[in-house]
Amino acid sequence: MSRPDAIVVGGGIVGAACARELAMAGLGVTLVEAEFVGGGATAAGMGHIVVMDDSPPQFGLTALSRALLDELAPALPAAVERDRCGTLWVAEDEDQLVAARLKAAAYGDAKVEASVVDGAELPRLEPGLRPGLAGGLLVPGDGVVYPPALARWLAEDARRLGAAIREGEPVTALDGRSVMTARGRIDAALVVNAAGAAAPILTHGLPIVPRRGHLVITDRHPGFCRHQVLELGYLKSAHSSTGASVAFNVQPRMTGQVLIGSSRELVGWNRTPNRALLGRMLRRAADFMPALAGLSAIRSWIGFRPATPDNLPLIGPSSRIDGLWIAAGHEGLGITTALGTARLLGDLILGRAPSLDPVPFTPDRSGEPAAAVHA
Amino acid sequence: MPELVEFTVDGVTCRAAPGTSLAAAMLDAGVTAFRRSRTGEPRGPVCGMGICFECRVAIDGIAHRRACLEPVRAGMTVRTGE
Amino acid sequence: MSDASVLETDVAIVGAGPAGIAAAVAARAEGARTLLLDSAPRPGGQIWRHRDPAQLPASGRRWIERLSGSGAEWIHSANAIDLPAPGVLIAEREGRAFTIRWRSLVIATGATERLLPFPGWTLPNVFGVGGLQALLKAGASVAARRVIVAGSGPLLLPVASSLAAAGATIRLVAEQAPALRVYRFAGALWSDPVRLAQAARYRAGFRRARYRCGTWIVRVDPVGSALSVTLTDGRRIWTDRTDLVAVGYGLVPDVRLARLAGCSIASGCVAVDRSQRTSVPSVFCAGEPTGIAGADSAVAQGRLAGAAAAGARRTGGAASRARRFAARLDRAFALRPDLRALPDPATIVCRCEDVSLGEIGEGWSARQIKLYTRAGMGPCQGRVCQPALEFLRRTGADAVRLPLFPAPVGLLADHANRDEGDS
Known part of the structure; x- marks a missing residue:
């Protein structure tokens, strides 16, 4: 096998997107995945495609990513189950409705379609929401995908472009010029660590910790909800960096199933479900959509989001290890931001004009070792 | 001979002996x-014991009930085809 | 918490087939408070399923009488859905959760039928062998219907016999295993006069029908309201008309609850000692989950498990005899490789999600198949396609996820709430 130009470590959706981006630019790419493409946090995720505005860099990254997915859409197979169902952010009270108005203005400034929904219009959009909610924000261009299928398609597309996809090959060590795997050593001109929550195991000091989440999916109840629905308080949950938190978040899947989230907790890599938190999450959801309680739940599962202290992913070169690049730490937004991440990383590696300001994503921005950040 | 219980499947009245499972009663009524x-x-029943979920119907408005696990009851309203 | 939905017991038993019933009677005999739970409306499991006890064989009738006189608490129509902590079982009944607090747990969850895909296996009126038997016992009429019984294992004859007794015309009983192996297995029954007498009775039940070994169904096609069944013996291919097909390829131990409890599993069976103790403290297992060995073995194991779960020092060889029997069964009715070639790429493998075999890549793991194709992600939670894929693609089992059976969202929210309050 000829020596690749780039090795991407990690076949989650971010690694698969990076491998494809670099292969599109003509680089010889090898993607190395411990298990199989899209089988880790990618498979555990909800699959939202959302523009998020909680910080300007995140806004830029999510908007770029969503636009890139829109471009790809015609090429995607049905298995990706892309549904442009839109996001409905629900305001419980007047304060949150004010926040929704501010958000609508910010989206408008960035040419992302969004509109404020008043309390009277809400039941028309989502009849299942409890009465008495203040209103919300509708972002019609958002949607959902089935994440493992999208990751797999990205990897397959990379393969069509000449990349080698090596699955079932755990990486034991890496630096900027080579990767050690269970099957031996691979050398290259550069290495991308896209190992998600496992990235700091391979590159010490990356400020990423696993942040666990639970999800529940129901049997088919077609038409139960039409939009991806979240509470505006979601960001509060997403940002609470210590204690366990839950937020209302449901999605209609193309299968007619309803996917219910979300929870966040820092418990390391513990795989025993936290039933109490799962219960809280479901009660929160049923509080917003009472009829959810009657749907038949067929499965729950857990996943580990790669969380960073400032809720932004690490995208760019390692300042300490020559030839090493990082694309990791996407927390709960990796499905949305994979394509934008890959584009920005490609820009930086290939010396193209960056599609976004790369500074906020610089891997070494915190300057602190991970242990100190999340002690 | 015990008295038969009446139930409806998609609006059609059917009868079955009490104690019959709904799946068995529906098969006897010609529903496949x-x-x-x-x-x-x-699709119709396969395992007869609540494992395969192929005999799911809506019973009295509640979706995804396994007909093989439900004894037929007088006045039961069953909807197929979900 | 003084909540009616919390039940306290010494011995909780999940599954009210022969093993569970015997365990309940034995635990009560030791004076333990005992609770027996099953998804069916009446005790008996699959083998002793009945609407009227008069339909039962003498042993089944006797055990069900003993159970009703035992003082064990009987909870019907309930599914075990979670074991959130040692000593706690969550069950669902009519959409409501209740908590059972136990000192000992007996897992007597029985077995499920192995169904293998072939073109036409998803058509209405194609049932499992145990499946059609269960529907018959639940009151379905087969009078004057033509039936082909096929697949593999010792279930084929008794089911054909009971269908014939109910007025069905048995067109054929097709056993895929070669005659030599089946007769050698039957020959070994000489040492077991009860089993031999049973076998003779079954055969007498449909004397005019053919019992063909080394024969299997290739495909089934609808012809009006009837079915055209294509069969082969490996040399010749022929078709036959029938109204109903019952086809199943033996039984698979149901070890999901045991896996959720963390019990060690060896070769697909729950590992137990001479007291039916599993690897998890205070958790016992009896009957088919320890190896497919039939009702008599299940009763013997259940008696040991119930007594031991109630604190009595009781040991016996039932489990090791069961393992030996299960191994003999596996050898006699080993599935022929030809069966792997039956499904074509368009044949559905996962009935819940309509995933066809052609969508599943060679060499994929169970989890990979699930995530890439959705096979196993429907409401049956892989109970049908997983044993099929274990045979077709030699995959292992993916992890058991909660809930153990589908349950209302509100119930999951509620039971977790209760745990939180308690902890």
Whole structure:
């Protein structure tokens, strides 16, 4: 096998997107995945495609990513189950409705379609929401995908472009010029660590910790909800960096199933479900959509989001290890931001004009070792 | 001979001996397609013991009930094809 | 918490087939408070399923009488859905959760039928062998219907016999295993006069029908309201008309609850000692989950498990005899490789999600198949396609996820709430 130009470590959706981006630019790419493409946090995720505005860099990254997915859409197979169902952010009270108005203005400034929904219009959009909610924000261009299928398609597309996809090959060590795997050593001109929550195991000091989440999916109840629905308080949950938190978040899947989230907790890599938190999450959801309680739940599962202290992913070169690049730490937004991440990383590696300001994503921005950040 | 119980399947009145499972009673009434699969195929009971979920019907408005686990009851309203 | 939905017991038993019933009677005999739970409306499991006890064989009738006189608490129509902590079982009944607090747990969850895909296996009126038997016992009429019984294992004859007794015309009983192996297995029954007498009775039940070994169904096609069944013996292919097909390829131990409890599993069976103790403290297992060995073995194991779960020092060889029997069964009715070639790429493998075999890549793991194709992600939670894929693609089992059976969202929210309050 000829020596690749780039090795991407990690076949989650971010690694698969990076491998494809670099292969599109003509680089010889090898993607190395411990298990199989899209089988880790990618498979555990909800699959939202959302523009998020909680910080300007995140806004830029999510908007770029969503636009890139829109471009790809015609090429995607049905298995990706892309549904442009839109996001409905629900305001419980007047304060949150004010926040929704501010958000609508910010989206408008960035040419992302969004509109404020008043309390009277809400039941028309989502009849299942409890009465008495203040209103919300509708972002019609958002949607959902089935994440493992999208990751797999990205990897397959990379393969069509000449990349080698090596699955079932755990990486034991890496630096900027080579990767050690269970099957031996691979050398290259550069290495991308896209190992998600496992990235700091391979590159010490990356400020990423696993942040666990639970999800529940129901049997088919077609038409139960039409939009991806979240509470505006979601960001509060997403940002609470210590204690366990839950937020209302449901999605209609193309299968007619309803996917219910979300929870966040820092418990390391513990795989025993936290039933109490799962219960809280479901009660929160049923509080917003009472009829959810009657749907038949067929499965729950857990996943580990790669969380960073400032809720932004690490995208760019390692300042300490020559030839090493990082694309990791996407927390709960990796499905949305994979394509934008890959584009920005490609820009930086290939010396193209960056599609976004790369500074906020610089891997070494915190300057602190991970242990100190999340002690 | 015990008195038969009456129930309806998609609006059609059917009768069965008390104690019969709904799945058995529906089969005897000539119903073979209990539900439609994801691609639209008709499906009926297979395992008879609550494992395969092929005999799911809506009973009295509650979706996804396994007909093989429900004894038929007088006045039961069953909808197939979900 | 003084909540009616919390039940306290010394011995909780999940599954009210022969093993569970015997365990309940034995635990009560030791004076333990005992609770027996099953998804069916009446005790008996699959083998002793009945609407009227008069339909039962003498042993089944006797055990069900003993159970009703035992003082064990009987909870019907309930599914075990979670074991959130040692000593706690969550069950669902009519959409409501209740908590059972136990000192000992007996897992007597029985077995499920192995169904293998072939073109036409998803058509209405194609049932499992145990499946059609269960529906018959639940009151379905087969009078004057033509039936082909096929597949593999010792279930084929008794089911054909009971269908014939109910007025069905048995067109054929097709056993895929070669005659030599089946007769050698039957020959070994000489040492077991009860089993031999049973076998003779079954055969007498449909004397005019053919019992063909080394024969299996290739495909089934609808012809009006009847079915055209294509069969082969490996040399010749022929078709036959029938109204109903019952086809199943033996039984698979149901070890999901045991896996959720963390019990060690060896070769697909729950590992137990001479007291039916599993690897998890205070958790016992009896009957088919320890190896497919039939009702008599299940009763013997259940008696040991119930007594031991109630604190009595009781040991016996029932489990090791069961393992030996299960191994003999596996050898006699080993599935022929030809069966792997039956499904074509368009044949559905996962009935819940309509995933066809052609969508599943060679060499994929169970989890990979699930995530890439959705096979196993429907409401049956892989109970049908997983044993099929274990045979077709030699995959292992994916992890058990909660809930153990589908349950209302509100119930999951509620039971977790209760745990939180308690902890």
